[in-house]
Amino acid sequence: MPNNLKRTNTLFHSCKKFESLKNIIRENGFRASYADELIENHEVKTLMVSFSNVALFESESQINYGKYAIGLTKEWGIKNELEPVYYTYENSITGNSFMENVMIAGRMKVRECINNPDLDSKITTLFDNSINSLEYLKSYIVTNQKGQEFIAYNDREWRYVHKHDKYNALIFKTNFLTGKVNSDYDKHKPYNKPYTEKAVLVFGLKDLKFIIVDKKKQKKIIYSLLFKAFGKENVMEKILDGEIDILSRDTIWNNL
Numbered sequence: 001m002p003n004n005l006k007r008t009n010t011l012f013h014s015c016k017k018f019e020s021l022k023n024i025i026r027e028n029g030f031r032a033s034y035a036d037e038l039i040e041n042h043e044v045k046t047l048m049v050s051f052s053n054v055a056l057f058e059s060e061s062q063i064n065y066g067k068y069a070i071g072l073t074k075e076w077g078i079k080n081e082l083e084p085v086y087y088t089y090e091n092s093i094t095g096n097s098f099m100e101n102v103m104i105a106g107r108m109k110v111r112e113c114i115n116n117p118d119l120d121s122k123i124t125t126l127f128d129n130s131i132n133s134l135e136y137l138k139s140y141i142v143t144n145q146k147g148q149e150f151i152a153y154n155d156r157e158w159r160y161v162h163k164h165d166k167y168n169a170l171i172f173k174t175n176f177l178t179g180k181v182n183s184d185y186d187k188h189k190p191y192n193k194p195y196t197e198k199a200v201l202v203f204g205l206k207d208l209k210f211i212i213v214d215k216k217k218q219k220k221i222i223y224s225l226l227f228k229a230f231g232k233e234n235v236m237e238k239i240l241d242g243e244i245d246i247l248s249r250d251t252i253w254n255n256l
Contacts (some may be wrong), residue, residue: 009074010209011051011082011158016066018218021211024070025225029199032162034171039137040095043173045185046135046161049201051082053156056210056252067249071210072203080201082160086133087140087153095137099176101130106177135161135170162200205230208244216248 013030015021024030034045052065053074088095105127113120136159142152163169173185211222223246226235238244 008053008055010056010071011053011074011077012056012069012071012210012212013049013051014065014069016068018068018213020066021068021070021213022221022225024199025211025222025229027199027202028204028229029202030160031194031196031198032160032167032200033193033195037137038139039134040092040099041090042099042176043185044134045171047167047169047195048135048162049160051077051158051160053084053158054154056212056247067212067214069210069212070208071212072207073209076203076207077158077160080160082158083136085136085138085157085159088137089140098130098133098137101126102134103176105130131170135159160201162196164200167196205234205238205244208238210244211246212252213246213248215250219246219248222246 013024015024030049032047032049034047035050037044037046051072056071086094105123108123109120109127113123138152138157140151140153141149143149161169168184171185172182174181211226213219213222223235235244239246
């Protein structure tokens with residue numbers, strides 16, 4: 001049976017504002033933001049940058065994350081520890097297994113590991129590994145702010161979770177052991193995007209494949225920003241060699 005799914009080696013990050021796209025180019029990178037997720041009936045915020053591995057001409061069927069996008073190579077994504085998410089659903093075997101591991105490890109750290117450093121080290125590893133897995137879980141059905149449901153796995157999401165510096169990568173609304181409200185969760189509600197103060201996921205000119213704007217007239221601004229960031233000769237060489245494409249939606253969808 002033939003496989004009709006298109007394969008793409010590009011990871012696209014979309015944004016709603018032109019200014020957001022311009023800032024990504026200016027900084028040669030992405031700042032992370034907290035995204036609301038629902039994991040096994042637990043409301044959480046995950047500090048991340050998300051991408052889609054969908055071919056450009058299939059993207060009209062996706063959830064609308066914005067009219068602007070930047071596409072980078074999958075090789076760049078793998079090098080920077082981006083991973084495809086696990087699509088799941090409420091009370092799934094996968095989600096329940098990870099949550100159960102987190103709860104068991106959490107209880108053991110409180111009750112049994114205080115005077116046992118060796119056991120504490122092993123339980124900490126189990127706990128951390130389970131949290132790492134939870135950070136890449138996503139419901140295959142999502143609801144937008146208007147209450148509309150969408151099939152999320154059509155996005156083929158890849159995710160970078162920021163686990164460094166002073167930031168908490170995964171914040172539960174309620175403590176999964178005590179049920180008490182987590183004050184850190186409320187601090188980030190509402191929260192501004194992007195959340196981190198600087199770019200935490202950077203790229204070079206060789207990693208760049210596509211930039212997509214809404215209107216054709218905006219392409220001139222993108223050229224100017226790229227020239228300033230990477231040098232005019234370097235950028236033009238990549239464009240003339242067909243390694244980078246700058247496209248506008250009003251041209252793509254109206255004429256192609």
